[in-house]
Every structure is written in C-alpha cells, then in structure tokens.
Amino acid sequence: MAEIKKVVLAYSGGLDTSIIIPWLKENYNNCEVIAVAADVGQGKELSGLEEKAKKTGASKLYIEDLNQVFVEDFIFPTVKAGAVYENKYLLGTSFARPIIAKRIVEIAKAEGADAICHGCTGKGNDQVRFELAIKAFAPEMKIIAPWRIWNLKSREEEIEYAEAHNIPLNITRETNYSKDKNIWHLSHEGLDLEDPANEPKYDEILELGVSPMKAPDKATYVTLHFEKGVPTAIDGEKMDGVSIVKKLNELGGANGIGIADMVENRLVGMKSRGVYETPGGTILYHAHNKLEEICLDRDTYHYKQGVALRFAELVYYGQWFTPLREALSAFVDSTQETVTGDVKLKLYKGNIIDAGVTSPYSLYDEEIATFDEDEVYNQADSAGFINLFGLPIKVQAMKKAKNQQQ
Template sequence: MLKHENKQYKKVILAYSGGLDTSTIVPWLKENYGCEVVCFVADVGQEREDLEGIEQKAKQSGASKCIIKDLREEFVKDYVFEMMKTGALYEGEYLLGTAIARPIIAKAMVECALAEGADAVAHGATGKGNDQVRFEAAVAALAPQLDVIAPWRIWDLQSREELLAYLNERNIPCKTTLKKIYSRDANCLHISTEGGELENTWNAPTENVWVWTTSPEKAPDTPETFELTIEKGVVTQINGKTMSPFEIISELNERGARNGVGRIDLTENRLVGMKSRGCYETPGGTIIYKALRAIEQLVLDKSTRVFREHLAVEFAQLVYDGRWFTRLRDILQAAADECAKEVNGKVVLKLYKGNIDIIQKDSPNSLFNFDFVTFGADQVYSQADGDGFIRLYTLPSRIRAINAAAKKK
C-alpha cells in the first residue's frame, strides 16, 4: 500500500545520489504518482567522482532535470564549525559527520522544492536508519505543507537484486553491481563505512575499510607540526594564513589523513533503537576538536567548563536525532556562542602516526597565571589560606562524621 496512494503529484523533488536506490526511485515515483521528478544533488564536499556525470545519470533514469547545489562553504561555516564550538561528540567518540550534513541537505532540498513549485519531496533513506527522521524532521520544520515520500517504507522492492531487475526491465542503465561490500557516506568532514566484515563486532576492520586516512603504521616517520589561530571558537588561520572555512577543513583533512589521524570504530545506538557499527574517518575535524579544547583549558573557569561539557552531550544528541531546526538548537547554540566568546588564541599541534599532541597554546584571555601557580616564592597567595578553605570545603563530611559518632553513644 502506498502512503499517498490516493494522491497524484505534479512535481516531486528527489534527494539524489546517483546510486542504485535513488536511480530506482526516479522511475518508481513517475509510475506510482504520475509526476515529474526533479533530482536534487547537494555538494557537501564528497569525492568529485561521485558528482561526475550525475546529471546525465539522473536524466537517463527519467528525471526531467538535475539540480546540483554547491553547499561546501555554507556547510562548514554554518553547520560544522557551529557544532564544533559546542564540543559535541556522540556517545563520546563520533564527530557526527553524517548527521550534521543532513539539515543543510534537507534545507537546500526544501528551498529547491519551493522554487520549483513542487508539491512533495522524496528521499532514499531506509526505514531502519536515522536519516529518514533527520530529513523528514527538517521538512516538517521548514515546509510542513510539502508531502514526503519515502519509497523504502512503502514499496514492494526488498533487495538489490530486485532493484537492478526493476531498472533492467525499463532499460535504464545502472553501473551498480550486486557485489556491494560496504555502505559509505562521504562529505568534507568525514567518510563513514558500514557493512562487510563490520557486521560482526568480533572482526577487526581490514584496510579495505579505510579509504581516506593512511594507516598509522604506514604514516610518515617524521612528526608534522603547524599552528592554528582560533577566534571565538572558530579556526580562522593555518600557520598565520587566513582561509575560508572549506579551505581550512580541506587542508586539515590532508594533514590529518596522511598522518593517520581521525579513525574510530564505533558501535552506536541508532535513534530507531538498534545498534549499528561504523568506522569513521574524520581527520580535519579531529584536529579542530583537539585545538578548541586546548584553548578552552586556558580560558574557561571550572564551572563554565563543566557547563560546556553538559552542553556538548545535549547538542550531540540533538544533532544525531535530527533536531537541528528546533528552538532548543537555537538556545543551545546561543549558549555555545557565549562560551566561545573568549576562546581565542593560538595552538601548535604535532601529528604523528595517528596521534595529535598539543605542544604549545596561548590565549589573550588565559586564566593561567604564573604568579599564582609557581612553586617558587610568590607574593600573591599565602599557603596558610589553605587551612580555612579546606575546613569549609570539608564541612559536610565533618558534620556527617559528628552525627554518626553521636548515634553510636
């Protein structure tokens, strides 16, 4: 049964990747809804070969046209860097490379739909994953008047074999073969890999899993050092050279990848309830994450640091769950911006065989004061001040002990 079986659409905008799934969705939409299909492709910094010939491929599948939108600078500036300020890490490890790309893709797709006069949008996300929620939550927030068609939740096709047969019956060319070991998602922040040997958590990932980063064992034997300039929680320069956000992430990706930086192997809790295993490569993002935390060590007092860490957990969950276009995200982002106001300074990093060491850091807003922490003689802090501080600090423990002793009598 089709979710919208009684509806006929004039025009549907399809979030299109050029793979087997979305190539099948184009003719399926036309046959089941009698609509014109416009393919929408978001360029968020994936491999250039993924975009090569994609317009022709879309039209061969039956699309009336294919719109490609360059979102690279906006993606890094308004999504990746804004998220990085918060310190967000999903389940303590994942830098949210796939999740953070979904809101900008959905937003651009909605804008395309409104400009084209479409009455629905469609996507190729499955009913088992997180992306269906992320895409549809964005559409609900930005253009609730648009219907959303999710073929994987309603069609009768169940396997790659059936999808290929469907295309062959219609003489629609597709270079995809039945042998697809891994499922991958890529943008300028990361590459994720699932499937193959990773479906057994006892299997170590082979080198075939890692497509971006050099193995730490094969990385250069000489450490690589460089300096980052940070302004209000955002990296603005590399070795003193001002660069655009996309240029910064691209260069840091190159530096990190050749030094084996940014690999994780994570079994995570999906939004829909099941666990899944993925190997993520995030070289540039990992470098930025470490650099920002280094400046925070200098400028955030203890209470603010604790608050920022709570904020990071909440923000990571929000991004993962597809709640970017919500009032809560606005509030959390405002808090992160306030925390980042004094996160300014310079950091020198050393990359070596998968490791990142912060070897120098300085900030004009640093709370680190040599006069107070020196082990030498000083004139600003009396050692005897510790007596009163400790007595008050331990007062609850003292009272508890006194009460316990009184009860024993």
C-alpha cells in the same frame, strides 16, 4: 498511490536514489521527477550526475554548492559546542542532512512540487533528519519514502532492480558498503562491518587517509589559530572555513588521524556498527578543546561539557531547526568570546599530541601556579578553605560515629 504530478528527489546518484527515479515514475503515473544533488564536499561523486539522472528519468538536475554554508553555519557551531555523540562520532552525516533538506524545500517550493522524496531507509536516522527539516520549512509538503512502502527488502534486491532497468552503478556486490561522504567525513557501514567481531579492512575501505600503521615515521607539526572559537588560519596563513577543513583533512589523513570504529545507538532504537573517517574534524575538535582549557573558567568549562552532550543529541536526532538548539548555540557563542589564540599540535601515527597553546585571554597564571616561591598566593589560606569545603563530610562522619556509640 496518491495523485502526484511533480516530485523533488534528494539525489546522490548512489544505489538508492538511482533506482528511485524510475520507481517513482512507475508508481506515480509517470510523474515528473526533479533531482537535487547537494554539493557538501563529495568531490568526484558528483561527476556525471546530470547525465545519469536524466537517463534514468529525471527532467532536470540541480547541483547546489552548499559547502561554505555547511562549514560556517553547521560544522563550526557544532565544533564550538564541543558536541560529540557517544564519545566518538563527530556527527558528519547528522548535520549535513538539515542543510540539504532545507535547500530541497526551497527548490520544491520554487518548482511547485507536490512532494519531496528521499532514499533513506526505515531503519536509519537520516529519515528523521530529512523529514524534521522538511516539516520545519514546509509542514504541508507530502513526503515520499520508498524504503517504507516498496517491495525491495535489501541492497541485493536494489542491485537486481537497477540491472533490470539498465541503471549504471559504481559499486559491485562485493564492495556494496553503505557510504556517506562530505567535506567533513566519510562513513562506512554494511557487509563485513555488520558483525562487530570483524576487524575493519582498513587497507581496502579507507579513502580520506591511511591507517596509523601506514602513516609516516616522522611527526607533522601544525598550528591552528582561532578567533572566538572559529578556526581562521593554519600555520599563520589565513584561510576560509572550507579551505581549513580541506587542509586539515589532508594533514590528518596522511598521519592516520580520525578513524573511529563504533557501535552506536541509533535514534530509532537499534544499535549499528560503522567506521568513520574524520581526519580534519578530529584535529579541529582537539585543538578547540585545548584552547578552551586555558580560556574558559572552571564553572563555564564544566557546564559547557553537559551542554555539549545535549547539543550532540539534538544534532544526531535531526533537531537542528529547533528552539532548543538555537538557544544552546546562543549559550555556546557567549562562551566563545575569549576563545582566541593559537594551538600547536604534533600529528604522529594516529595520535594528536599537544605541543603548546597561547591566548591573549588565557586564565592560566604561571606566577600563581608555580611550584617555586611566589608573592601572590598564601598557601596557609588553603586550610580555612578545606575546613569549610569539608564541613559537610566532617559533620556526617561525626554524626555516624555518634550513632554507632549509642
């Protein structure tokens, strides 16, 4: 192995990173390992991490509270863009990685580290997301990815390694799902979920809420207020971004909202199956789109839908810190100048039902749209519009008929 004296490790305390600390010390001449745990809303998962990290060989542990920056600078810009990967995935893991990697780089530089290490597998997307962010802020930094070089080939072998090194784990072989949790979502992969033919064991795996079948028989109403595309209040109560996401997670989870079972196309080329819980995020996306329906003109709204697809790809591929993502965000921000108003929703057994939307910038004009008599729209005008709009179709049909007669 290369001469490495000090390594900063992206540390979660999960299976992978728990065994990486002793592995690094074994394979890099007892190098110093500094663990960094980014608090992006994992909650109790951060409990006891310092003791665990030091017992397994780390010299120190940083726990960095990134919740506010995560929500305001990564989550909300993505919601404003309307970015959804492959129609289902609300990018919960994807946009968490760049902010974590950026902070790790800052700590690595401050500590004078020789390398940064992560526990991402060689099959996944996260290795790309972490390393692209590292390259953006420390292009000269050496990156160590144990999954690409060690002899361990499975999570079963990782557990055996942990047991041999007396490393405590909070999982068993039977509950050894690969999970990622933050303030926005919780993902589940592995075990029985690896076969798309298997129905997920929702009663066993769900943590952020209940399945629609177990949701209350009574609907829950909620009203969200947005200012320039950013949610600022729930039911008339002003809240910061972190509080809004947490509150919507509670409401959505209780009503079985935001459970997605999908087979997605990973960046590395393979398909993978996962179950995602994103209760609050699903509500936010729905409400934001509902408000845009009345606040954006047709051409901007349609063009923005195309931008949303590209934006989602950039986030999923780990290309957050790129000129294109920044340029698309600038476009999105310009479209949000008038996306201000209130959206009322009804949550019921996994469904989000529209219950009213208002905005001082609404482009909906009831007097023009009405089926009743009005004084502002001359229906006879539509004949000329249709003649001009349909002229290419008419000419083509006439030409086709003429050719057939010859």
